[in-house]
Amino acid sequence: MTTSTHPGGRASSEARGRSLDLGRLLLEGRAFLALLAVIVIFSFLSPNYFNVSNLLTMSSHVAVYALLAIGMLLVVLNGGIDLSVGSTLGLSGVFAGFLMKGVTLPFLGVTLFPSVWVVVVVCCLLGALIGLVNGTLVARFRVASFVATLGMLYVVRGVALLMTNGLTYNDLSGNPALGNTGFSWLGFNKILGVPIGVLVMIVVALVASVLLTRTVFGRWLYSSGGNERAAELSGVPVKRVKVWVYVISGVSSALAGLILSSELTSAGPTAGTSYELTAIAAVVIGGAALTGGRGNVRGTLLGAFVIGFLSDGLVIIGVSAYWQTVFTGAVIVLAVLLNSVQYSGRRRTAKPASPTPDPAPDTPTPAPAPTVEQDATSASPRR
Amino acid sequence: MTASPSTSPDVATPGGGDVVLSARGVVKTYGGTQALKGVDFDISRGTVTTLFGENGAGKSTLMKILSGVERPTSGQIVLDGQPVEFASTVDARDRGISIIHQELSLAPNLSIRDNIFMGRELRTPLGTVDFAEEARQAHQLLADLEEDIDPLTPVAELRLGQQQIVEIARSLSVNARILIMDEPTSALSASEVEVLFKVIHDLTARGVSIVYISHHLEEALQITDHAVVLRDGSITATALAVDIDLEWVVRRMVGANFDLGQPPEGSTRDNVALSVRGVSVADVRNPERSVVDDVSLDVRAGEIVCLYGLMGAGRTELLEAIAGRVPFTAGSVLLHGSDIAGLTIAQRIGQGLGLVPEDRQRDGLVQTMTVGSNMSLASITSFVKGLLVSGNREQELVDASIKAVHVKTAGGGAAIGSLSGGNQQKVVIGKILATSPEVILLDEPSRGIDVGAKGEVFRLLAERAQAGLAVVYSTSEVGECLSIAHRIVVMRRGRISAEFTADTTKEAIMAASGEAVAV
Numbered sequence: 001m002t003t004s005t006h007p008g009g010r011a012s013s014e015a016r017g018r019s020l021d022l023g024r025l026l027l028e029g030r031a032f033l034a035l036l037a038v039i040v041i042f043s044f045l046s047p048n049y050f051n052v053s054n055l056l057t058m059s060s061h062v063a064v065y066a067l068l069a070i071g072m073l074l075v076v077l078n079g080g081i082d083l084s085v086g087s088t089l090g091l092s093g094v095f096a097g098f099l100m101k102g103v104t105l106p107f108l109g110v111t112l113f114p115s116v117w118v119v120v121v122v123c124c125l126l127g128a129l130i131g132l133v134n135g136t137l138v139a140r141f142r143v144a145s146f147v148a149t150l151g152m153l154y155v156v157r158g159v160a161l162l163m164t165n166g167l168t169y170n171d172l173s174g175n176p177a178l179g180n181t182g183f184s185w186l187g188f189n190k191i192l193g194v195p196i197g198v199l200v201m202i203v204v205a206l207v208a209s210v211l212l213t214r215t216v217f218g219r220w221l222y223s224s225g226g227n228e229r230a231a232e233l234s235g236v237p238v239k240r241v242k243v244w245v246y247v248i249s250g251v252s253s254a255l256a257g258l259i260l261s262s263e264l265t266s267a268g269p270t271a272g273t274s275y276e277l278t279a280i281a282a283v284v285i286g287g288a289a290l291t292g293g294r295g296n297v298r299g300t301l302l303g304a305f306v307i308g309f310l311s312d313g314l315v316i317i318g319v320s321a322y323w324q325t326v327f328t329g330a331v332i333v334l335a336v337l338l339n340s341v342q343y344s345g346r347r348r349t350a351k352p353a354s355p356t357p358d359p360a361p362d363t364p365t366p367a368p369a370p371t372v373e374q375d376a377t378s379a380s381p382r383r
Numbered sequence: 384m385t386a387s388p389s390t391s392p393d394v395a396t397p398g399g400g401d402v403v404l405s406a407r408g409v410v411k412t413y414g415g416t417q418a419l420k421g422v423d424f425d426i427s428r429g430t431v432t433t434l435f436g437e438n439g440a441g442k443s444t445l446m447k448i449l450s451g452v453e454r455p456t457s458g459q460i461v462l463d464g465q466p467v468e469f470a471s472t473v474d475a476r477d478r479g480i481s482i483i484h485q486e487l488s489l490a491p492n493l494s495i496r497d498n499i500f501m502g503r504e505l506r507t508p509l510g511t512v513d514f515a516e517e518a519r520q521a522h523q524l525l526a527d528l529e530e531d532i533d534p535l536t537p538v539a540e541l542r543l544g545q546q547q548i549v550e551i552a553r554s555l556s557v558n559a560r561i562l563i564m565d566e567p568t569s570a571l572s573a574s575e576v577e578v579l580f581k582v583i584h585d586l587t588a589r590g591v592s593i594v595y596i597s598h599h600l601e602e603a604l605q606i607t608d609h610a611v612v613l614r615d616g617s618i619t620a621t622a623l624a625v626d627i628d629l630e631w632v633v634r635r636m637v638g639a640n641f642d643l644g645q646p647p648e649g650s651t652r653d654n655v656a657l658s659v660r661g662v663s664v665a666d667v668r669n670p671e672r673s674v675v676d677d678v679s680l681d682v683r684a685g686e687i688v689c690l691y692g693l694m695g696a697g698r699t700e701l702l703e704a705i706a707g708r709v710p711f712t713a714g715s716v717l718l719h720g721s722d723i724a725g726l727t728i729a730q731r732i733g734q735g736l737g738l739v740p741e742d743r744q745r746d747g748l749v750q751t752m753t754v755g756s757n758m759s760l761a762s763i764t765s766f767v768k769g770l771l772v773s774g775n776r777e778q779e780l781v782d783a784s785i786k787a788v789h790v791k792t793a794g795g796g797a798a799i800g801s802l803s804g805g806n807q808q809k810v811v812i813g814k815i816l817a818t819s820p821e822v823i824l825l826d827e828p829s830r831g832i833d834v835g836a837k838g839e840v841f842r843l844l845a846e847r848a849q850a851g852l853a854v855v856y857s858t859s860e861v862g863e864c865l866s867i868a869h870r871i872v873v874m875r876r877g878r879i880s881a882e883f884t885a886d887t888t889k890e891a892i893m894a895a896s897g898e899a900v901a902v
Contacts (some may be wrong), residue, residue, distance in 0.1 A: 214771040219756065219763050226751035233708065233738060233746055234761040235729035293751030327403060 013294045028340055031286050031302035034331070038306060049316055050250045057193060057310030058261065060187075062308035063201035064089075066301055068275055069251030069282035073300045076283050077212075077225045078245045080138060080293025085253040085279055087156035092123045092257030097169025097267035099123075100183060103185035110255035110281030113178040116185070118302050122271025126324045130156055149246075153276065160269035169267035172261065187262030197259040201301075202349035204252060209297040221245065226293030281328075282307055285335040307333065403428050404480065404561055405451065409458035415472040418444040420616040422460065423840065426561060431583060431593040433624075435632050436613035437833030442596055445613065447565050449594070451483040451531050452472055454475070476585075476829045481554035482563040482785055488545055493537035496521040498538055499553045500699045524552040528582050541849030544575030551582060555591075568602055580606050599860070600632055612636055636834060646687060646869050646885050647845040654719075656853035657682040657705070657736070657822045662714035673712070674700045676877040682822065682853045687844060690857040690869030690895050697877035698857040699741050702824045705855075706738035707731045718822065718871050732761055737815035739808075741826035741857075747811035748799050751857050755781040755795025762817040780817055788813035805836025812840065822853045829863060841867050861889045 043050035066083045075082040087184050101112040101120045114122070130152060137148035174181035212218040223231040224238040231237045253272075261267040286303030290293025311330060314324040385896045391432035404426045411419040419441045426432055447453040449460065451469030451504035459466050462478060469475040472482070478540035489498050498515070499521050505513040521534035538546060547567060554562055567639040568576045583593055583606055597603040604610070605707045610627055611883045612620040612635040620635040644847075657680075675697040682688050692698050704711045707728040716723050718736055726734070748757055758781050759766075788809040792802055799807065808828055815823055844854050844867065858868060864871045871883040873895040881895035 086752075133546065210771070214774075216763050217771055218766055219772065222752060222756070223760050225748045226749035229746045230740075230749050231760070232728060233706070233740055235727075235732040235818075237727070237729060238759070289751075293749065 002288070007284035011116065027291050031306060033297055034285070034306045034335075035302055035309065038231055038309045038357050040311060042309070042317065043250055045317045046313070049313060052193075054316075056193070056198065058309055058312045059201075059305075060195040060197045060242045061312060062304050063195070063197040064256045064260050065278050065282055065308055066201045066254045066273070066304035067204060067259070068279035069300050069304045070204055070297060071287075072276075073283050073286070073288060074208070074221065074245040074277040074298065075249050076146070076280075076288050077221050077292060077295055078242055079225045079228070079289070080242070080245070081149065082134060082246060082282065083146065083149040083276045084130060084134060084152035084156055085249060085256075086272040086277075087153045088127050088250055088253035089161040089257035089260065089275055090266075090269055091130075093171065093261030093271050095126055096120075096123050096183070096258055096261055097172055098163055100172050100174060100180060101169060101177075108367075113180045115180050117182070119180075120186075120258060123258055124251050124363065127250035127254025127257075128247050129250070131179060131247035132252075135246035138246065139239040139242035154325065157269070162225075164269045164270060168266050170266045171262075172265050172267065183370035184265055186220075186259050186261055187248065187265070190295075191275075197263065198257060203256070205297050205301055210366035212297060216245070217241065222293055224363035230307045259302075280309060281332045281335075284339060285332065286340065289339065301337075319354050385714075388421065388824070392670060394419055398431055400614060401428050402426065402465060405461045406445065406449065406455075407459040408460060408513060409445070409448060409455045409460070411441075411448060411453065411455045411577070412867060417616055418668065419455070422451075422613070422616070422618055424593045424611065424618065425611070428560075429587045429590045430459050430608040431587060431595055431606055431694075432609040432611060433595040433597070433607035434611050435600065435603070435636055437835055440613045440636075440833075441616040442613055443565070444616075446482060446594065446596065448563060449475075449561075450480055453484075459714055476557055476559070477620045479558060479560035480563070481557065481559035481561070482565070483547070483550045483554065483567060483730075484565050489538045492537065493527070494535045495532065495541075495549050495552075496534040498549055499524065499534075499556050501553075506743065507622055507782060510786055520556065521552070524556055527555070529553055530578075533834060534649055537743065538895075542575070544571045547571070547575075547579060548582065551586075555586075559591065561592045561594065563596075565596045566598065567595070568597060568599055576602065579874045598830075600629055601862075603631065628890055633834060646867055647849050652744075654684050655717075655855075656684045656686075656719060657855070658720075659701075660715050660717065662701065662711045662716060664697070664704045664709060667709075674877050675704065675711070676875070677714070678874070678879055680872060680879065681716075682823065684851045684853050685848050686855040686870065687848050687856060687868050689864040689871045690855060690874060691859070691871055692857075692874035693859060694875040696896065698874050698875075699826055701828050701874070702855065702857060703730055705738075706824060732815075732818050732820070735821035737761065737763040737818055737820040737823055739811050739815055739825040739828055741830070742809050743804075743808055748807060750800055752799060752891065753795060754785070754790065754792050754797045754799050754810060757799050758784050758795065758814050758817060761814050761817075784813040784817050788816065788843055801847065803833075803836075805832035805839075808832050808836065809843075812843070815846065822855070824855045824857075826857045827859065828856070829860065830859060837863075861892050862894060864887065 001136045039050065061201045066255030068089065074083060099114050099122060102113045104111045119259050134145075134149050134152055137143045154159075157376060169302055174183055186196050187202075208365060212221065218238045220231065220238075220241045223234070224236055224241050226237050257272065260271060264271075282303035283295065283300050284290065284303070285306055286301070287297065288299065307328065309326055311328060313329060319327070402425045406424040409422045409424070410417065422441070422445060422446065434442050434445065435625065444453070448455050449749060451472045451474055454468070460468070462480075467478070469478070471479075475481075493501070496518050500517045505516050505520075505811075507513045518534050525532055525534065525548070528551060530545065530552075532545060533718070538549060541549065551562070559683055566578060571579060583595075584680075587593060595603060597606060604624060604627075607624045609634060610620075610622050610624050610734065612617060612632065614636060620631075622631070625718050641732065657677050659678060659680040662675060662678050663673045666672040666674045678697075680688070680699055690698050698840070700709065703709045705716050709731075718731075718734055721733065723736070728777075731737075736884055740866055744750075749760065752760075755777070758902055759777050763772060763777070766773045766780065768776075778795070784790075785792060786796065787884065788811045790802070790806050790813065792806065799810065812825070812828065823844075828840055832840070841863075844852075844856065855865075857862060865885065865887075869885055871885070871892055873880055873881040873883070873892055881892075883892060883895075
């Protein structure tokens with residue numbers, strides 16, 4: 001359990017995630033309680049639910065959501081939203097399939113079969129590139145993140161469909177003679193009984209958690225998400241931070257795409273459709289505020305587990321797919337409801353003491369108030 | 384020393400006038416703390432009653448109870464001799480009590496007419512909104528307030544003073560008999576204040592009672608009939624305005640004779656820390672026009688320069704341009720002799736130049752973070768070990784800063800919103816001081832903070848100046864210039880109109896700024 005060891009020394013405890021603050025406990029406790037409830041209820045309903053092998057299987061499904069959600073969390077902390085993650089996931093899988101099938105360079109007359117690690121790196125770079133476009137649009141050209149990433153959602157999905165002509169790449173196991181086997185390792189192998197996908201999720205979550213809580217970048221992210229103007233005046237490079245969160249989100253989506261296509265040993269251009277919404281839901285269930293500045297990796301992971309365990313549980317007990325959708329939606333609405341209850345409670349207790357009035361918060365510089373009218377004609381004493 | 388409040392001869396029932404609204408023995412507790420400790424407060428018909436008190440004295444709590452936002456823990460509200468309980472603000476409004484908050488609650492995208500009738504639109508027999516009748520009434524209300532504006536003008540196009548008039552018109556449109564105004568002048572120019580005061584006179588002549596709250600004590604004394612001083616949740620003094628002066632108010636607010644101090648002596652050094660040469664800044668809305676026009680200014684190490692001017696004189700724009708927030712169109716800024724044009728805000732902070740912005744809520748604080756994280760935000764790169772932030776070194780800095788700027792807080796882990804305005808301001812100042820600046824720019828740092836906190840900020844700046852910090856202090860309160868600055872620079876319409884030494888008079892400064900001075 002987390003405890004705060006020195007009472008006077010909690011300066012960065014929020015960021016370090018070691019706080020015992022009651023509000024935060026409730027915030028994370030909520031997702032945790034929901035997860036417990038899901039596990040307990042389905043364990044009663046089905047004897048096949050609560051055993052190690054099923055939990056691991058479900059966890060490897062969760063891993064895909066969680067990777068998307070962690071990237072999404074960074075964007076949400078910044079006060080934005082990334083709708084392109086599902087499409088990026090799809091394109092990453094398709095691109096991996098494309099590379100595995102061999103890249104023919106007509107002018108050289110050769111076909112290259114890159115090895116799997118090259119495929120992984122190239123796909124992550126592709127994700128980073130998509131993120132870079134998102135980030136540049138949002139940070140430099142001030143396009144609303146919703147709109148910019150919505151556009152990329154379509155563009156990236158379209159590219160994936162174009163690359164395969166709408167078809168799916170099957171059999172990505174590679175050929176030993178070409179030295180490009182091992183793609184299925186990501187999706188099928190286990191280390192100490194834990195699927196690789198789950199391990200990747202754990203590693204990414206740990207890295208993201210350290211990034212958010214222990215690095216300068218993390219602090220910059222929380223501050224620019226909480227109040228971009230104040231952060232900027234404090235010397236935070238707010239634009240750079242903004243571009244980076246989209247890049248990271250793109251990379252983690254690409255990673256998720258690789259794991260998913262490896263698990264399926266096929267890469268379809270429509271993979272990951274509407275996953276961006278699942279990722280947003282996980283972030284929200286995890287207690288992050290869509291207005292930015294609040295949220296953490298633990299909560300987001302719990303959120304991903306709640307959604308994954310719930311939908312798999314519904315499948316196991318044989319609830320129809322239509323009802324699954326209804327249940328998932330209800331859980332999301334409930335989470336958002338609790339979020340708004342919680343944050344409005346906070347606002348009430350943490351009321352700014354004496355704000356100075358601000359007539360036009362959207363103008364970049366305070367509007368020059370009209371100068372003195374009563375002696376517009378008199379000359380100034382000097383000059 | 385002052386006598387104890389309850390036996391003080393100052394406590395007298397204001398004579399004359401029939402009481403319309405009063406609080407009797409009102410107590411309000413939040414958790415364990417008593418915000419109000421048995422307050423008796425009377426509002427008489429057709430008069431202005433000003434409530435004086437530091438931040439946290441309980442002024443806003445009392446106003447919230449009188450306007451139905453909150454219910455008293457014990458005690459009574461008496462309206463026209465009848466005990467009442469307000470169910471809500473709407474209930475209070477229906478009984479003729481309106482409150483105009485510090486932050487105006489207008490929808491800038493809607494017209495004046497739509498704002499005035501927001502939430503209680505007039506209907507035609509068909510059930511549609513009767514825009515014609517609304518416009519007619521809105522026009523009449525504005526005419527009563529001698530404000531000749533088309534009711535169809537969007538509120539966003541109005542000056543702040545006009546927006547305030549619209550708020551007042553809205554209160555009057557529900558036949559408010561008691562109007563509570565919280566800091567109505569804090570964003571107004573001198574001429575707009577004059578208009579507001581005229582409106583207040585007209586209103587009282589019509590029998591409307593005004594409750595007035597302001598940190599501009601002198602201004603409040605001009606307009607008020609009764610003065611009531613609140614301290615630590617109790618009323619410490621009541622008097623007729625004609626019988627008292629500024630010193631009387633200040634003494635009873637803070638509980639002791641209070642002096643904002645004198646400029647620190649013998650601290651200025653010869654070397655120029657900041658040199659502003661011919662800087663101009665374009666108006667964002669109208670690039671043809673300059674809001675700062677060819678301003679030159681040298682600030683030496685250890686010197687406190689006060690930048691005085693009315694709202695809109697260009698002080699904020701000048702300071703933001705120096706800090707790197709907005710670009711300047713002409714001129715240059717030298718920091719210790721080297722040109723800082725082209726440096727980012729972060730680089731300027733790194734070189735020892737920091738700005739404490741005018742609006743601490745909007746530009747100074749990150750509300751989602753703790754006191755400590757806010758305090759260390761600007762200097763965070765200085766305690767990185769490897770890739771990670773060193774928690775211990777950050778902690779040391781936060782603890783030291785909290786002590787250095789005298790922030791009253793439970794600790795660095797407290798929510799920033801739990802602090803009073805004055806302490807929040809100290810956090811913003813402490814954040815910049817933690818970067819070990821050589822030049823600090825403060826834009827209206829005393830805005831919305833109480834006298835006690837103001838005094839502490841002044842002492843802090845004087846100390847730092849003696850240690851060699853160059854301070855540029857922008858204010859629109861002339862008294863502040865005289866008690867802190869070695870040199871007073873007056874800005875007017877984007878230009879420097881005059882420069883004074885510390886031995887000048889208020890009148891001279893105000894005349895140079897273009898303010899009307901009654902002789």
